Structures are given as structure tokens and as C-alpha cells.
Amino acid sequence: MRTTALPAPRGSRGAVPPGTGRVLHLLDGGTTMNPEDEPLDHWAARREGRLRKPGELKSVTLAPGPQQAAHVNPDAPRLILEWDGYQWTTKTVAENYAAACRILNPGAETQAAQVASHTPRLGKGTGRHRKS
Template identity: 55%
Template sequence: MTEEPLERWAARRQGRLRKPGERKAITLGTGPQRAAHVDPDASRMILEWDGFAWQPLMTVDSYAAACLALSPSEGRSADQAETTGPVTGRKPLAPGTGRHRKPRP
């Protein structure tokens, strides 16, 4: 078995690592972390990865505000997020009546 060159291994590893500046939201509440839709009005803490650990960045009041903080490039203001719902970045669902509808291409 031939060994992989160190440079190639390091490049593959670097591609798998989380990039600094990546953000995530956690629910501030009692009990274990659950899906975001379980309590959409609960406060969230936005965390940012600095390359070594998650650092607290800010707190927001709701799931909609957290979505806006996690993807500010959507070009929406906080007022629009509250009136039109959260920004998810997902494609709209295809028409249908089943539970398992596939997103449109």
C-alpha cells in the first residue's frame, strides 16, 4: 500500500474543516436543544466559529431574527422577516397533497 503525500492529506483535511466565521443559533431555554420549529418565539444565541471554538456573538428574540442573523446576505430587513416569515433559503415545494413533497428543481 502506498502512502499518500503529506501535502495532499493536509489539503483534504483543510477542505473538511469548518471555516472561521461560520455561524449557528442555539435556543436559550431549559432542557436539551431541540429543532428550531419547536419553540419559534424563544430567544436564540448566535455563535460564531473562530477556528478553534464557538464564540458567542449576539442574542436575538426569535427564530425569524436568528434566520436573518445567520444569513444576512438575503437582503431583508428585520421588519420584513417578521411579516413574511423566516428566511430559510429553501426552494418552494412542488404542488401536491402528500406529506413528502419534493422541492422544485
């Protein structure tokens, strides 16, 4: 029986050498290796980075019908849920969208106040879209 190599797919940079299998690009140094040879600690670090962290919060609208985007019904109450590592548990109820945002991002008000006080100034010059 005679075997022939198939041509490389269009747009690829060449065929993969036989026996090499898939190649995995590692984040620590850019080395490549076969996925079956990946050390367990590298795999565990990649997996840990993908998992949701315990203590993460999210809000769910308490309105009739299916869940919609947050801005659709801003006056509806919100249920604040916390991830405990295995499931979403109830933490509290917020009266509306603004209250839920304050619970989910407690430092956002101070950051917004700092940003609002800063007004950038235009430099000298006549740009194409500047008013004269």
C-alpha cells in the same frame, strides 16, 4: 506450513493482490495509491476541506430543557455563536427564530424576493396530471 488464499467476499469483484494494502482514491486526477505513500500536501488539502472555517455562525435556542429543532419553539430567544478556529464564542442574541435566520443568512431576503416574483408557466400539452 502451507498458506491458502481465501476466496473473495460475496459481491466483490475479486481479491486484493497480496501486499497492496488499502487503496486510496485521490480527487486530483482519479489516481489510486497506497495511503502510506500519499503526499503530505494532498493529505493537508483533504484535512483542510473537512475542517470548519473560522467565522462560521450557528444559533442555539435559549429555552429550558434539552436542545430541540429550531421550529419547535420559534418565539424563544436564540444565542448566535461564531467559530473562531478553536471554540464557539458568543456573538449576539436574537429575539426569536426569524431574527436568528436573518443574522445567519443576511442575503436570503433579497434572494427570496427575487424568487417570489418569478412564476413558471406551463408549456403546451396535455399531461397526465394537468387539469383540462
